[in-house]
Amino acid sequence: MPRLIPLILAVALFMENMDATVIATSLPAIAADIGTTPVALKLAFTAYFVALAIFIPISAWLADKFGAKSVFRAAVAVFIVGSIACAFSGSLQEFVFARFLKGMGGAMMTPLARLILLRTTPKNDLVNAMAWLTIPALIGPTLGPPIGGFLTTFLSWHWIFIVNVPIGLVGLVLITKYLPEVEPAPRRPMDFPGFFLSAIAFSGITFGFSLLSMPILPLWVAIASTVAGIIAAAIYVPYALRIEHPLLDPRLLLEPTYRAAVVGTSILLIGAGATPFLLPLMLQVGFGYSPFESGMITFVGALGSLVMKFVAKRLFARIGFRTALAAAAVLSAISLAGKGLFVAQTPIIIMMLVIFFSGLVRSVFFTGQNALAFADIDDAQAGPATAIHSVMRPIATAFAVALAGAVLELSSHWRGEPLGTVDFQIAFFVIAAISSLAALPFLRMTKEAGSEVSGHLSAEQRKAAIEKTEEQGYEGRSPRF
Numbered sequence: 001m002p003r004l005i006p007l008i009l010a011v012a013l014f015m016e017n018m019d020a021t022v023i024a025t026s027l028p029a030i031a032a033d034i035g036t037t038p039v040a041l042k043l044a045f046t047a048y049f050v051a052l053a054i055f056i057p058i059s060a061w062l063a064d065k066f067g068a069k070s071v072f073r074a075a076v077a078v079f080i081v082g083s084i085a086c087a088f089s090g091s092l093q094e095f096v097f098a099r100f101l102k103g104m105g106g107a108m109m110t111p112l113a114r115l116i117l118l119r120t121t122p123k124n125d126l127v128n129a130m131a132w133l134t135i136p137a138l139i140g141p142t143l144g145p146p147i148g149g150f151l152t153t154f155l156s157w158h159w160i161f162i163v164n165v166p167i168g169l170v171g172l173v174l175i176t177k178y179l180p181e182v183e184p185a186p187r188r189p190m191d192f193p194g195f196f197l198s199a200i201a202f203s204g205i206t207f208g209f210s211l212l213s214m215p216i217l218p219l220w221v222a223i224a225s226t227v228a229g230i231i232a233a234a235i236y237v238p239y240a241l242r243i244e245h246p247l248l249d250p251r252l253l254l255e256p257t258y259r260a261a262v263v264g265t266s267i268l269l270i271g272a273g274a275t276p277f278l279l280p281l282m283l284q285v286g287f288g289y290s291p292f293e294s295g296m297i298t299f300v301g302a303l304g305s306l307v308m309k310f311v312a313k314r315l316f317a318r319i320g321f322r323t324a325l326a327a328a329a330v331l332s333a334i335s336l337a338g339k340g341l342f343v344a345q346t347p348i349i350i351m352m353l354v355i356f357f358s359g360l361v362r363s364v365f366f367t368g369q370n371a372l373a374f375a376d377i378d379d380a381q382a383g384p385a386t387a388i389h390s391v392m393r394p395i396a397t398a399f400a401v402a403l404a405g406a407v408l409e410l411s412s413h414w415r416g417e418p419l420g421t422v423d424f425q426i427a428f429f430v431i432a433a434i435s436s437l438a439a440l441p442f443l444r445m446t447k448e449a450g451s452e453v454s455g456h457l458s459a460e461q462r463k464a465a466i467e468k469t470e471e472q473g474y475e476g477r478s479p480r481f
Helices: 004-022 024-034 041-064 068-087 093-120 123-154 166-179 191-210 220-242 250-254 257-287 291-298 300-309 312-337 349-371 379-413 421-436 439-444 459-474
Strands: none
Touching: 004 068, 004 093, 004 123, 004 166, 004 349, 024 093, 024 123, 041 093, 041 379, 093 379, 123 166, 123 291, 191 220, 191 379, 220 250, 220 312, 250 257, 250 312, 250 379, 257 291, 257 312, 257 349, 257 379, 257 421, 257 439, 291 300, 291 349, 300 349, 312 349, 312 421, 312 439, 379 421
């Protein structure tokens, strides 16, 4: 299929995914410049996640009402404005507001990119298209730390946000000129009660999880926020089951392939979401590397992701989604445990090989689950399905960082010593064990699950196809006399 559409969408997603991690290495410099502390500044991370959790659910409704192309273009513009606001922030309050504004734009970019791709791509080309679309999701977080460290060290922290402006402007031109108008699905009425309940649920849970890993506010605030979110979610589910067109339809989870993709990915993100938090800290705090050095070590994960993109489609066609995704989940967990074996004396080449392998298997997983999730979803349900699939990412990531931070603190407290290498090792082993459970939802699928998208045929299906071809061949032969 033409690669232009996924590549245009990937430009915007690269900008978003890189921005999510580029700030990490610059927190001390930003905090010193605007008169606050790095710990307090982590509220900016929370503000971004909360904005994602609130506005992702209404992305599909806005796309059907105003057009997916127009809303996607507006989301990129809002993201650019938010980047400029971050660069010119002079206080903690201004910076948190600017990050929330960027989150509003980012909330529309990821789900609408998937929605546009779904509505413009034949199902038999979906794996290839998703492979190109997921490149920024894997490369962006890898490039973020070295780019952030370089710009902050040799220029100033403001440039980590200003660099988004030319990328975003190029994206706007490409969207306007080359992205086709997308045929909207039948318009649904706006579910305002569902929007408010889901906003409270997702923002409360995300905010609460984030605060658990950042001792900025009292513990009771984090607990109260999480409980409020859980209560709102408990109210929303029976409400959504009673109405015809809920904002987020839980009945979509009855579809086996979609449920496996959502549940399996949420579990795997416990490891994938915690790694950008744990690995740079371990390399810097535990091993003494500079932010720029640690970023250059982790960069090879992006190379692994790129290499696998060229063989992903053939891999899924050969062994199917079930085997590939279950194996990728297990191998990803093993690679996480491998990172937990790192010590200060570990040769850099060994660390880079483990990180490269991690990039390979994560690329297989995220490419496959992106395509599998929508293999059996019809066009009318594509919007709500995209929203649910997208909103789970910030929640799972916030939980992953909270869990990793809690393990680090508990380990350090139990040992009675300052944070050290052993604490990071324990944290990696814990998230690796949890991530391995991501294989279970996929193992429960049939071997033929998502075959229309993957092109994988079982032995029985191949035999039937051969017999059918032979029959057609015999029928097409001219009679001999």
